[in-house]
Amino acid sequence: MKTFEQDIAERLSDIRRQALFRELRPIGTAQKPRIESRGRRLLNFSSNDYLGLADDPEVKEAAAEAVRNFGAGSGASRLICGSLGPHNELEATLAEFKGVPAALTFSSGFAAALGAIGALVGKGDVVVLDRLAHACLVDASKLSGAELRVFRHNDPESLEKILRQETCRTQGAATTARILVVTESVFSMDGDRAPLKEIAEVKNRYGAWLMVDEAHGTGLYGPRLRGVAEELGVSGEIEVQMGTMGKALGSAGGFICGSRPLIDLLINRARSFIFSTAPVPAAAAAANAALKKIMTGRCATHLERLWKNVAAVRAALGSPAPDPCPILPLHVGDEARAVEAGRALLDRGFLVPAVRYPTVGRGKARLRLTLSAAHESEDIAELLAALRALGFGRDFVT
Numbered sequence: 001m002k003t004f005e006q007d008i009a010e011r012l013s014d015i016r017r018q019a020l021f022r023e024l025r026p027i028g029t030a031q032k033p034r035i036e037s038r039g040r041r042l043l044n045f046s047s048n049d050y051l052g053l054a055d056d057p058e059v060k061e062a063a064a065e066a067v068r069n070f071g072a073g074s075g076a077s078r079l080i081c082g083s084l085g086p087h088n089e090l091e092a093t094l095a096e097f098k099g100v101p102a103a104l105t106f107s108s109g110f111a112a113a114l115g116a117i118g119a120l121v122g123k124g125d126v127v128v129l130d131r132l133a134h135a136c137l138v139d140a141s142k143l144s145g146a147e148l149r150v151f152r153h154n155d156p157e158s159l160e161k162i163l164r165q166e167t168c169r170t171q172g173a174a175t176t177a178r179i180l181v182v183t184e185s186v187f188s189m190d191g192d193r194a195p196l197k198e199i200a201e202v203k204n205r206y207g208a209w210l211m212v213d214e215a216h217g218t219g220l221y222g223p224r225l226r227g228v229a230e231e232l233g234v235s236g237e238i239e240v241q242m243g244t245m246g247k248a249l250g251s252a253g254g255f256i257c258g259s260r261p262l263i264d265l266l267i268n269r270a271r272s273f274i275f276s277t278a279p280v281p282a283a284a285a286a287a288n289a290a291l292k293k294i295m296t297g298r299c300a301t302h303l304e305r306l307w308k309n310v311a312a313v314r315a316a317l318g319s320p321a322p323d324p325c326p327i328l329p330l331h332v333g334d335e336a337r338a339v340e341a342g343r344a345l346l347d348r349g350f351l352v353p354a355v356r357y358p359t360v361g362r363g364k365a366r367l368r369l370t371l372s373a374a375h376e377s378e379d380i381a382e383l384l385a386a387l388r389a390l391g392f393g394r395d396f397v398t
């Protein structure tokens with residue numbers, strides 16, 4: 001039998017051989033465009049802090065005040081004695097922001113997905129998932145014990161085919177099987193959007209439920225910045241709306257919102273909620289302050305700058321612009337070549353990491369470029385010059 005050390009060493013060399021080895025990069029500054037790593041100054045084009053709120057003075061002050069008033073830690077799970085002022089306030093704000101009766105927060109988006117899907121479906125039920133859905137949605141579906149079916153990325157026809165099969169198959173069952181369709185609104189690695197209107201129409205026709213993860217939509221789209229579902233006018237068709245606070249809201253945590261009974265069920269059945277210490281008060285207060293800022297129109301200039309930056313980069317790269325998105329993948333394909341390209345940019349002082357399997361499919365490696373409202377136009381100009389010098393152009397964008 002192999003020793004523990006042998007086994008680990010072999011697996012690591014396997015990962016290295018496939019150019020898939022990853023390591024942590026220490027960052028010595030707050031999350032913003034100009035960061036420092038290992039004594040080097042870098043221009044950061046890899047953060048999900050789209051509005052630049054992670055380092056916003058008002059958001060930071062809200063976190064500091066929560067520490068002063070409610071302490072560093074929450075002391076217990078929410079159901080024991082950890083439901084502190086900032087948690088309850090944040091959930092009220094989230095419900096108002098999303099225009100729904102209720103919301104529930106989790107320590108992360110990953111935990112929100114695990115808790116919600118596991119509470120809603122189980123053995124004998126079916127989850128129908130977009131092929132490119134985030135790892136947390138995949139793992140949550142697998143862990144739930146429900147049957148997992150996968151539809152072609154952003155393809156309502158493929159979804160319909162599966163729903164037709166599953167409604168036929170489960171009709172004979174003694175109990176009525178639940179069918180939950182799960183997708184994202186803006187996909188985290190491609191920056192493209194789900195056709196939510198068409199998907200909602202299909203799932204309604206088959207009496208299925210719909211869960212949409214708006215991790216990358218919340219705070220950016222729609223007249224009230226609720227997300228893509230609002231922009232497309234389909235919020236009312238989505239039974240389970242999910243979001244995270246670690247992206248545009250500049251904090252950390254995940255949430256589910258919808259009807260009051262949905263939230264009551266999650267409080268009683270979502271294991272990642274019940275058996276986990278409540279998020280630190282500072283994270284909840286920061287997210288709440290970010291939401292208030294967004295809801296009162298005080299992020300209008302942030303959004304203007306963000307979309308201006310996105311338009312500038314897209315125009316320079318010759319990228320077609322169906323829907324604006326701060327996520328811009330530069331497709332390389334080969335894992336080793338993607339790592340090399342990322343390193344070449346790093347040598348020039350730009351942080352645009354290579355994203356590889358298992359985050360994306362094998363042979364679909366890319367540089368994942370993300371833009372923020374906090375980038376100055378000079379930052380963008382410097383990036384574009386570097387990309388040009390390295391030969392990145394139209395061939396790398398879709």
Ligand SMILES: *Cc1c(COP(=O)(O)O)cnc(C)c1O
Nearest residue numbers: 108109110134188215244246253
């Ligand atoms: C980031 C992300 C999550 C996970 O959220 P965390 O709060 O980081 O755990 C879930 N879904 C999508 C689409 C994401 O991009």
